[in-house]
Amino acid sequence: MKTPYFKLFILTLSFLSVIGCSTNDEIDIPVDNSCNVVLSETASVDMSVTFNASANGNGTISSLSYTFNGNTETLSNPALPWSKTVDALAGYIELTITGEVSDGDITVSFTGDGAGETISQEHSCVNSN
Numbered sequence: 001m002k003t004p005y006f007k008l009f010i011l012t013l014s015f016l017s018v019i020g021c022s023t024n025d026e027i028d029i030p031v032d033n034s035c036n037v038v039l040s041e042t043a044s045v046d047m048s049v050t051f052n053a054s055a056n057g058n059g060t061i062s063s064l065s066y067t068f069n070g071n072t073e074t075l076s077n078p079a080l081p082w083s084k085t086v087d088a089l090a091g092y093i094e095l096t097i098t099g100e101v102s103d104g105d106i107t108v109s110f111t112g113d114g115a116g117e118t119i120s121q122e123h124s125c126v127n128s129n
Contacts, residue, residue, distance in 0.1 A: 033100045035059070035125030037108050040094040047114025049088045051095050054081040057104015059125070066110075067094040088112065093119065101127045 043049075051066045061082075065074040068088040075082075095110050109122035 031102070031127075033102045033127055035061075035097065035099040035101050035106050035127075037106075037123045037125065038094065038096045039108065039110060039121035039123060040092065041110075041112075041119045041121055042092050043088060043090050043112055043114070043117065043119055045090050045115040045117050047088055047090075047112040047117065047119070048085060049093055049110055049112035049119075050083060050085040051108075051110045052081070052083045053078065053095075053097060053106070053108045055099075055101070055104060055106045057101070059099065059101035059104045059106040061097050061099035061106060063096075063098040064108075065094075065096045067092065067096075095121070099125070101125050103128055 049068060053061055053064055055061070059080075061078055061080065063074065063076055064078050064082065065072050066084065068086050070091065093110060093112065095108055097106070097108050099106050105124050105126040107122065107124040109120070112119040
């Protein structure tokens with residue numbers, strides 16, 4: 001024979017289990033808003049190279065580096081849109097950015113043209129929160 005205390009105990013446990021399972025709990029899932037890009041190519045001839053960076057929405061670049069003629073130039077927090085045209089000797093060309101984008105995009109690219117050769121690289125980071 002079950003006692004009234006046992007029934008009360010079961011009733012209390014049932015009540016607490018329903019209250020403990022609230023559906024209004026929000027779970028924070030971390031969102032990766034980082035945008036880290038390295039574009040590179042080797043030019044076989046001297047050429048004019050144009051580097052570009054732009055953002056739409058909430059995109060920012062904290063560091064931008066471009067390499068030509070064996071030298072690397074680095075900019076911190078460049079104003080966007082950004083563009084730079086250089087006369088590059090044959091060799092390694094690189095554009096590197098570190099940034100963040102939420103609800104928008106960041107696009108970086110470079111193009112080069114000289115002595116009948118064309119090079120081109122482009123990448124976009126897109127995020128919509």
